Structures are given as C-alpha cells and as structure tokens.
Amino acid sequence: MTLTETTLTPAARSTHIPSPDGIAIGPRRRVRSARVGDRFNVLGAAAAAMALATLIFGWVTPLSGGIGWTIVAFLSFIGFYALLVSFTADFQEVKDRVMAVLLSSAGVVLFGALVFVVAFTLVRGQEALPHLNFFTESMEMAGPLDGLDVGGILHAIVGTLMQIGMALIITVPLGILTALFLNEVGGRFARFVRTISDAMTALPSIVAGLFVYSAIIVLITHQRSGFAAAMAITVMMLPIVIRASDIVLRLVAGNLREAAYALGSTRWRTIWHVVLPTARPGLATAVILGTARGIGETSPVLLTSGVTAVVNLNPFEGPMISLSLQVFDFVKSPEPNMIARGFGAAAVLILLVLALFAIARLIGGRGPGDLSRRQQQRVVAASLRDLQRITIRGDLRHPHQPAPLPPAPKKKESSS
Amino acid sequence: MPRTINASLSTRPAPDTEAFPFEKERRRTLVSRPSVSDSVFRSVAFAAGGITVAIMLAVGVFLSIRASDALGVAGFSFLTEQEWSPESQSFGIASVLFGTITIALIAMCVAVPLALGTALLISEVAQGRLRSTLVTLVDLMAAVPSVVFGLWGVFFLQANVIPVASWISTYFGWIPFFRVSDASGDALTDASAFTSSAFIAGIVVGLMVVPTQTSVMREAFSQAPIGEREAAFALGSTRWGMIQAVVLPFGRGGIIGGTMLGLGRALGETIAVYMIISPIFTINWQLLKTGSNSVSALIALRYGESSAFGLSALMAAGLVLFLLTLVINFTASSIVARSRSGAESD
The missing domain is CATH 1.10.3720.10 (MetI-like)
Structure with missing residues (x-):
C-alpha cells in the first residue's frame, strides 16, 4: 500500500471498480494449452515419421515385425519434430520440446506395457473363464488332454x-x-x-x-x-x-x-x-x-x-x-x-x-x-452422545447448577 | 513426536517467602512413571521390533549354517566353478552369477531410462488429476505378480523381440556382446538361436523393476526446492533447462539410490526369469543367444531333485544372492537417505 492511498479520506477508501465500458478487451489468452502451430508440428512430424518408417521398412532396412517398425517410426518422429520446431524456435526451445516428447514417451511406453500385460492376460484368459467348472472343480479328475469343461482351479x-x-x-x-x-x-x-x-x-x-x-x-x-x-x-x-x-x-x-x-x-x-x-x-x-x-x-x-x-x-x-x-x-x-x-x-x-x-x-x-461425510456424521453423533452423558452426570451431581452450554460439534481436524 | 518438556523451573524468580509462608517451593520433577498399560505397550512394541529384526537375522543365520556344509567342501572354487553337479563334488556359481548379473544389467538398461523419464514426467510435466492417476498406475504396476510378467514375456514378447535381436546381431555383430555364433564361430541367423535369451529375460525383469525406481526417483525430484526452480524460470530457462539445472542435481542421490534398489530387485527376481530362459551352466557372453541362468532360477530348478548335500549347495548359492542384494540395498538406502534433507525419511 502506498503512502497516497493511506492518506485518502475514509469515503474514498472503498474499493472502486473501474467501469469496463470503453476498454477494449482482447481475446482471452490461453496460457496452458498448446498453440495451433505446436499441434501441427506434432501431427506433421507423426505423419512424416509413419510415412518414412513404412518406406524405409519395406525396402531399405531388413528390420521386420511390429516392434521394429515402431522403433524406426519413433526415431524419425523425434528427428522430424526437432526439425519442425527449429523453424520457429531457438536451440534451447528445441531441446525443451524434444525432451518433453521423450519424457512423455517414456510414460506412454511404461503404462502402455502395464495395460498391455494386464489386457493380454485377460484376453488370453477368456478361453477358460466362461466355464463355470473352472471355479468349482479341482484338477484332481482332469488330465492334461481333457477339455476345458473338466477340472478347474x-x-x-x-x-x-x-x-x-x-x-x-x-x-x-x-x-x-x-x-x-x-x-x-x-x-x-x-x-x-x-x-x-x-x-x-x-x-x-x-x-x-x-x-x-x-x-x-x-x-x-x-x-x-x-x-x-x-x-x-x-x-x-x-x-x-x-x-x-x-x-x-x-x-x-x-x-x-x-x-x-x-x-x-x-x-x-x-x-x-x-x-x-x-x-x-x-x-x-x-x-x-x-x-x-x-x-x-x-x-x-x-x-x-x-x-x-x-x-x-x-x-x-x-x-x-x-x-x-x-x-x-x-x-x-x-x-x-x-x-x-x-x-x-x-x-x-x-x-x-x-x-x-x-x-x-x-x-x-x-x-x-x-473423514467422509458419513464418518463425520458418526463423529458428530458420538460427541453429542458424550455431551448428553456428561450433562446428565453433572445434573445428578449438582442439580441446582445449569447445564453447560453444548459446544458446537466439531469435525476432526484434517492433517496439516 | 511429543517432545519432553525441558524448560527448567529454576529460572523462575525465587518465591517470596512472605507470600508463601508455608515452605520453600520444591523443584517439581517432570519425570512421570509410565502407567501399566504404557509399559505393557512399550514392551510389546519393543518385542515386535525385535521379532522383525530376529526374522531378518534368522534368514542370514539359517542360510549360513545350512550352506557351511557345501562351502566347506567347495571352498573358494565355489565362486569360480561353472558346473553345478554337487553329486560329483564339482559345483560353483560362476556361470549362474554371471547370468544373474547380465540379466540385471540388461534390465537396468531398459528400466533406468523408462524410470527416469516417467519420474520426471510425473513430478515436472503432469499436473493435477493426471499426476495422481500416474502415481496410482505405478503403484499398481508394482503389484502385478511376476508370474504374469513371465507369461507375457514367454507368450508375447519373445516372438516379437526376436526380429529385433536378430537385426542387432546382424548389424552390430562386430561388438562381442551382440554376436550370435555357434561353436565354430559362424554367425547364426535362425530365429531359434535367439529364443530364451538373457536379452528377453532382461527386458521383462526391467519392466518389473521400473515401478520401484520410479517411486524413489519421483520422491527425490519432488523435493527439489521451489525457490531454485522459480529462480531458474525467472532467469529465462526453459522447463528442460530448469530440470537440468535444478531438479537433476538435487535428485542425484534419488537417481543413484533408486537405480540400485531396482538392481537389487532385478538380481533376486525368480519366476519370470525361470519361465523365460533355458538354463545352461556355462558363461555365455553372447547376450542375444539362447541360454542363460540365474542364481534364483538355479534354486527353483534344482531344489526338488537335490540330496541333502545338494540342498546345502543351493543354500550356499542363496546365501551369496542374499548377501549381494543386502549390500546393494544398504548402499542404496544410505545414498537415498543422505541425499535427503531433514528428518523425514521413508
């Protein structure tokens, strides 16, 4: 607070909201999300990488299999993306963007692997799971050649x-x-x-x-x-x-x-x-x-x-x-x-x-x-019961004294 | 923790004898005798802590006692002998230890970049709900049973990784590790030469230890001081520049410690490795080639058919594994603990 403000008269101290009329308000700036150009960079690099991977994959490199294609596509994606960003940005920013892509892809690979491991097991397990006997029988009477409608776990x-x-x-x-x-x-x-x-x-x-x-x-x-x-x-x-x-x-x-x-x-x-x-x-x-x-x-x-x-x-x-x-x-x-x-x-x-x-x-x-809402209600009810008990006991001991004022039921303090 | 009150009463002004004519105020003792329930609780809790330590000590003691039989026979050659035939008194863990360490190192090559990237993603890039979802997923991944990872490795990954392994050995075969050749030195290109290798086992084990490493690293990164982060931004640094200048130096202990904790896990992994590799008892330098072994897989493989002496030999192998993981884990814990500031450690 500056000196001039403190010396103002009390009447002028109340907050004065300037009228919005006549002030040009520009479009709201979005500070968090990506710019259109950034999105095009990602999309363009992805398209170019996939095209290049398919091209190289079939004719030039002897890599085969889905994993090989993904590796080639990913590496060329990084290259194309760095190139596209470098058209408009300096070296530091290119480095920042490329690292952001690398960090995100580490996360994608890891959680992709997790989801894949779980889903793979569940999908392959579908063959045995629909048989009810799978859950109600043991393998005592089932040999290795028996069908899935015999034996269980x-x-x-x-x-x-x-x-x-x-x-x-x-x-x-x-x-x-x-x-x-x-x-x-x-x-x-x-x-x-x-x-x-x-x-x-x-x-x-x-x-x-x-x-x-x-x-x-x-x-x-x-x-x-x-x-x-x-x-x-x-x-x-x-x-x-x-x-x-x-x-x-x-x-x-x-x-x-x-x-x-x-x-x-x-x-x-x-x-x-x-x-x-x-x-x-x-x-x-x-x-x-x-x-x-x-x-x-x-x-x-x-x-x-x-x-x-x-x-x-x-x-x-x-x-x-x-x-x-x-x-x-x-x-x-x-x-x-x-x-x-x-x-x-x-x-x-x-x-x-x-x-x-x-x-x-x-x-x-x-x-x-x-606490959840129900737990809070339970705590409030418990403290009300305690209060009742204490007041009744107090009344029995000192019947002439007025009962203490019931304190407002407080919820438990959350961790600080 | 409640602190004991150590404010001394002697700093009070001396009591006025006119106002308190009865007797000089005695210094009150602040030490109270614990109640019965308190002392019972104390001793029970102490006993629980003692039992926990006793279990850990018992693991070491029992393994040592059982292993002494075999170690006495084998002596120092236990560490250098590659064969494992306790019946003919020639047995050693050179080859299985080599396999264990190669699988763990391959696992580290897979896990450390993934864990580092994910930890930075969670602590620096992701915000709000996404962050807590990612943390939950990492915890969930740590709870996926290893036998499920093993299934995935055997029935999915193996078939899909063989082309990559074959490609690596074709183009980088001049590096001895990546070479795949038969006894006479001719390069093998057949797909069957690449199955059940240390490489595949290493990838699967790597995925299994990523959660451990990620959670340690993430915690270290999130403790990088906010003031220095903002200072880096205020000086015009990009996000990656800030990570390089502030987060990574502050989290170095967490990175090293987390990596080593993951290494300890990877060395001890049993069932996934056992399902993937085809066990051999020679040192196999060709990582991509069929055949590897690990100490824990050896134990799981041979415990059933072993005589009393064979079992003692297995105990000796288990003891070596136990000591190895213990040393790595203690080092890692002390690095992580030293890198932290303040008393909070978990």
Missing part, C-alpha cells in the same frame, strides 16, 4: 485364500506394532529396526523360500505344507506392511497427539484412541497393498508347499498350491488346454490384485483424519 483358490489368511494373521499385528514402535517409541533401536526392515524389502523371494525350507520344514514339520508357504509369504509381506504403515503413522497430525497428551491421556490411550483411529484408512491400505504383493509370490510357495491337484484343507500336512504357482505349473505343459487354463488362472489372479487395489484406493484415497 478351486484347489488353487482355496490354497491362496488359506495361505494369505494365515500370513495376514501374523503380518497385520506384527507389522502394525512394529510401525508403532518405529513411530511412537523411537530411539536408537527403532532406527536400527527401520534400517533392517528397509533392507528386508529387497529380500529375494527365493531366499525367503529357502529360509523357511531350512528353518521350518527341515527342523520342525519335516514336510511341505501350506503353513510353511504362509510363513514364507509372511517374510515377504512383513516389510511392505511395516514400511507403508510407518509412512501413514508419520502423517498423523502432531497436534492431535499433543491434544491427547494435554488432556492427560497416557501414551497407550493416545495411540489406541487417537493415533490408530486417525490412521485407520491408511493402515487398511498398507495391509491391502501387502496382501496384493503376497498373493503374487510364486517362488516361495514353490519351495515350501509344492504342487498338488487336489483341494487340501489341512494347512499343516501335504502340499497346498496357490494361484500363482498354479499358473506357473499350468504353462509348463505344452498342451494348449493347459496353457489356456494357465491364462485363466492368471486372469483370476490379476483380477484379484486389481480388486484389492481398487479397495485400497477407495479406503485410502483420503489422508489420515480426512
């Missing part, structure tokens, strides 16, 4: 669910407690634990399998079992759950904790009533992401549980196959029907992972303390 689905269930029973309490230890207790040992659990995330899955084989199967149970496979999956899932919950717990706003401490609550009560409820969606996400990883583990199950064709409901005896291992086992066979079954099982597996992921997104989409 019931035994693998059951095995996966049991192994993941057992792994979760151990991973969830242990992982979340360890994450609480890292965040709420702290200290030198906690830093050491964090380093170790970080290192554990890179533990090769086959090594986890070997470990369980030598520690549990050789020493204790003396046979392959679903329980051993669950232990191996636990070793793989634990560091993922610890890391993800550690990050979530760290996001819980410090002022929530401090408010609890200021009200005189002990550390455990603060964690149980403030930290854990606040971080609940994030913790659920952490567990679900760990589950999605655990379901896909193949090699530990291969070593510790092994292949079977029958439904095995006893986790402590005999081999118990999982979906991913079943995929692996199916496609080892040269029979087309077995390969179709393998793709069907892989499609089921990937749909399971996608579903888990979608659930994790739905639950964990918001930050800790950020």
